Amino acid sequence: MLLWAALVGLSFPVVGLMSELPPLLLTALRFAIACAGLFVLARRSPDFLPRGRSLPLYALMGLCLAGFFSAMFWAAHHATALTMATLHVTVPLLAFLLGLGFGVERLAWRLPLILGLGAAGALGLAFAESLVQGGRLQFGIGEAVFFLGCLSTALYPVLSRWGLASGRLPESAAVRTFWSLGLGGLLVGLAGLAIEPVGRLAAMRATDLALLVYLGLCSSALTFWLMQRATAVLTPGVVTAYGYLVPFVSMLLLFLRSPQHIGWVWLPGSLMVLVAMALLMRGDVRVGG
Template structure:
């Protein structure tokens, strides 16, 4: 999950480098590339072909992913990378609350406390960014769309855990990832053909194509395979809590690109995020 956090943190700046293209169609292409990368691993499993009763669950999981990535592509040109990665840290708290509703999270105080600590650190990073830019915290249309995407992705590990606990989903993480991405990509692709013009895709630059391949293989196939493996042994809230490292990674990239922007305002949020991660890993070791 530490590797997962690094890969997700790197994806936000990468998406921001892409041209403004139809987000739903881009998401479908990204999922198709991810499925191509997962095929060699998934098709060897004896549980590769899903039962008909599992298809609706895979479809719901795929829509969760499609909703998040569609929102991410659209919001990339209406919100900053740091603000998007900061909003992303609401996912653990959302997953914990949804997990309680599905009966896959225990009602306890320690994990919610760690999640709140990490959320406070993420808010501190958001305040530091607003001070550095000379403006107050803002919640515009870009942030609103991306937050809905965060709610969507928070539901994904909850449905995965529920499917595993109830015996509906197979043990293979590659199979679960392949079919959720495949069905989600198909559904979001059909929606994109209805709602978006196809013509703009013809203007895609070769740089956009390279970024899309990178996002499909590393930031989609690999990250969700890692998440599915972790979901088998951790609760949804604990799995998504590693998202607290995402804004920290984006902040480090910002400092590498512009060292002059380093200031003391970034320290409180960074320390709270690191403290939350230390407590989370200690909790996992107990």
């Protein structure tokens, strides 16, 4: 999950480098690239072909992924990166609450306190970034769309854990990732063909295509395979809590690009995030544990 956090943290600046293209079709292409990368690994599993009762769940999980990435692509050009990073802080708490509803989280005081500490640290890093880069928090239609995307991505590990617990999904993380991405990509691609101008994809530059391949293989296939592996042994709240490291990764990238921005303003948020992660890893909050 530490590798997952690093890859997700890198994806936000990469998305901002892309041209403004149809978000639904772009998401479908991203998922297709991810599935191509996962096929060989998933095909080796004896449970590769989905059973009848797993198909609706795969489709719903895929829609969760498609909803988040479509919202992310669209909001990248209608919302500030600072506000998007701040809204992403809500994902672990949303996953915990949804997990309680699905019966895959335990109602206890320890995990919510750790989630609160991590959220406070992530917000502290966002505030520090606003001071350094002169950005500001705001909430408009772009931010509202991205928040719905955050709700979608919070539901994904909850559905996956519930599917494993109920026997609807196989043990192979690669198979679960392949079919959820594949069905989600198919559904969002059909929606994109119906409502988006396909011709706008012709404006895609070579750099856009290269970035899309990177996002498909590293920020979709690899990150969700890692998440699926973690979901088998950790609760959804714990899995998504590693997202608190995403603004920490963004801070490190900023320091690499602009070392002059290093200052004490980053320290409180960084310490809170690191302490929250240490408590999570020390507590080892596993399913059934």
